[in-house]
Amino acid sequence: MSSAIDAPSESAPNSKDRGLGVLEGLDLYRRLIGAQIRSLMQYRISFAFDFISTGLITLVECAAVAIVFQRFDSLGCWSLGEVALLYGTVTVAFKTMEMLFVGFDPSGFGESVRLGGFDRIMLLPAGLTLQVLGSRFALHRIGALYIIGSTITFWTIDSIEAINIFTYGGQEMMSVPMHIYHPLMRRFFTFVVPGVFLNYAPVVHLLGREDQIGLGPTAPYLAPFVGLIAMIGALAFWRFGVRHYQSTGT
C-alpha cells in the first residue's frame, strides 16, 4: 500500500484538490447516499425493526425519567417539561449527526481499517472524506467527535470504547440541566468537548431561566461557532491521520 500513500491525492484528501468541484462533490454524495438508502430499503422488515427499536430506546429512556418525576418534584429545580426540552433538543441533534456521519462511526470505520476496506477507498478517484461520509447512511439513527474517533483507529486499529464517553456520554450529559453536575465535569464539557453551548445555554435562554453556571450573556449564541471550530479541528486531525496512515496489510 505504500505506493498509494505516496500518490499526490492522498496528501490532499478533499474533493476540491482531486479536481472535483463543490457541485460535483455534492452530486457524488447524493448518489452514494441514494445507493445506501436503496440498499436499506431492500430489507424492509429489518429496516422496520431498526426503526421501531430506535424509537423504543428513546421511549424507554424517557419513560424511566418521566415516571420517576412522579416520585420527585423536580430535577435540580427543573420541571419535567423543561428537562424534556433539553432531552428533545439533544436527541434530535445527536440522531441527525449520527445519520449524516455514521460513515465515520468509529466502530464501523475501525473495521474497514482493520479489514483493508479503507485501502480500497483510497484508490478510487474521489475525495476520501466524501467517500467515507457517503459510505454509510443511517436513516434511523456530533460529527466532529466521530471523525476524531475514527481517525484514532488509524493508530489503534481497533475501535476504542472510551470514545463513547465523549459521544454518548456527551449526549447523556446534555439531556439534563448542566448545573447538577460537579464543576469538574462541567468544565470538561465546556472546554474539552464544548457540549454545554449546544443545548443547555440556548435552552436556558429560551426558557428565560437564570444562568446558574455563569456562562455569560453570549453563550446562547455560540453554538454555531463552537461547532464550526470543532469541525475544522476534527477535519485537520483526520487529514493528519490519513497522511500518516499505514495500512494494516490486510
Added chain:
Amino acid sequence: MRLFWEIARREFRRHITYRAAALAGLATNFFFGLLRAAVLLAFFGTSAEVAGYSVQDAVTFTGLSQAVIGPLNLFSWTDVGRAIYSGEVASDLLKPMDYQGFWMARDAGRALTQLLWRGVTIMIAYALVFDIVVPTTAGRWAAFVVAVVLAWLVSFAWRFLVNLSAFWSPDARGIIRFAFILSWFASGFLMPLRFFPDWVVRLCELTPFPHTVNTIVEVYLGLISGTDVIWALLAQAFWAVALLAAGRLVLKAGEKRLVVLGG
C-alpha cells in the same frame, strides 16, 4: 462437566488478556455512573429518603448497576444468533456435547472476567469518590454473592433463548435488540424499580428482568431482609430453571429446522 470447566477456563483466559479494552470499558462504565449519580442526586435535592432509598443508597445503586453491565452483558449479546446465521452452529451441534451447556460455560468464563475487571474495580473506584453503602454482615454478603450468580444464570438463560430466534427469523437481530431494550427498563437498570408506581412494577414482574439487576441491588443495599431475601433468591432460581428449560425445548425445535448449505 470437565469439558465445560475447561471451556469456561479458556474463555476466562482469553478475555482476561484484553487489558486495554477492559480499561476503556471500565472508564466508560465509570464515567456514565458519575453522570447517573449526578442525576439521582439532583432528583433527591434536599430529601433524605425516597421510596426506601436514602441518598447513599441511590448513589450506590448507580455504581452497582454500572458494575453489572459487563458480567450480565446488559447491552447486547448476539453470539448464538450469529453462530446460527453463519452455519457455525452445525459443526458445534455435531460435537458430542450439550450446546446450551457449551454456551453457558463460555458465558461463565466471560462473565467472571468482566466481574473482576469491571465489576469489582468500578465498585472500588466508586468507594474512592463517593460514600457508598457496604454490607456489614456476612449473611448479606453471602446472599449478595448468590444473587449475583443467579442473576447471571437468569440473564444467560433469556439471552440464549432470544438468540435462538435466529433459527426462524432472518431478522433475529431486531428481536434480540427489542428484548435488550425492554430489559434496561424492566430490570431496574435505568432507574430503581421502587421509584416506579406499583402497577408498572407489577408489569415488569411478569418478565424475568427484575430478577437480574433489581434483585442484586435490593439484596446488596439491604432493602429486603430476612425471609424476603430467601424468597427473592428462590424467585431467581425459578426463573433460571424455567428459562433454561425453555431454551432447551426451543433449541430442540430449532435443530429440526436447521438447514445448512454446504460449500
